Amino acid sequence: MAKFNIGFSFIIVLAVSCSIEKVNLSPVTESFLTAQGQSKTIQTGYSIKKNLIIYSSEISNLIATFPKFKNEAVNKEVANLKYHLKEYIGAMEAYNINGLDRSYRKYEQSYKKIQSLRKHLKPDEDQVLNRYLVRIKTNISLLESNFPKDSLSSSKN
Secondary structure, three states: OOOHHHHHHHHHHHHHOOOOOOOOOOOOHHHHHHHHHHHHHHHHHHHHHHHHHHHHHHHHHHHHOOOOOHHHHHHHHHHHHHHHOOOOEEEEOOOHHHHHHHHHHHHHHHHHHHHHHHHOOOOHHHHHHHHHHHHHHHHHHHHHHHHOOOOOHHHOO
């Protein structure tokens, strides 16, 4: 009789310790929908982060390989542009929206100033500068379009 009580109490303890916290009436359907929604969110978040890394690394490479020009005013403004782009990427990595907006405005000012100084360059230097500026502007536009700026989209990543 004592063996029966010990075995019976062991089964009760085992059943109670393995109980679930939430009653799930349809476990197959719910787990399927949850897994499907999470995988889409994970894939979307991964895709966005991958694109941000690609575009920001392209900008970093352009900054590192930017050539020197014979016009000192252009070189000075290019140095300002590089600095503002580094600030922009740093603010993006830190998810600092205010810093991102501030550095973007400064980048635009510097970009416009370089555009006005381009007329003082030789045609071959102007073409090289134009190639770099176009690639930078393209990557900045792609970063802007992929970077989530509202709190709802950032919480999903």
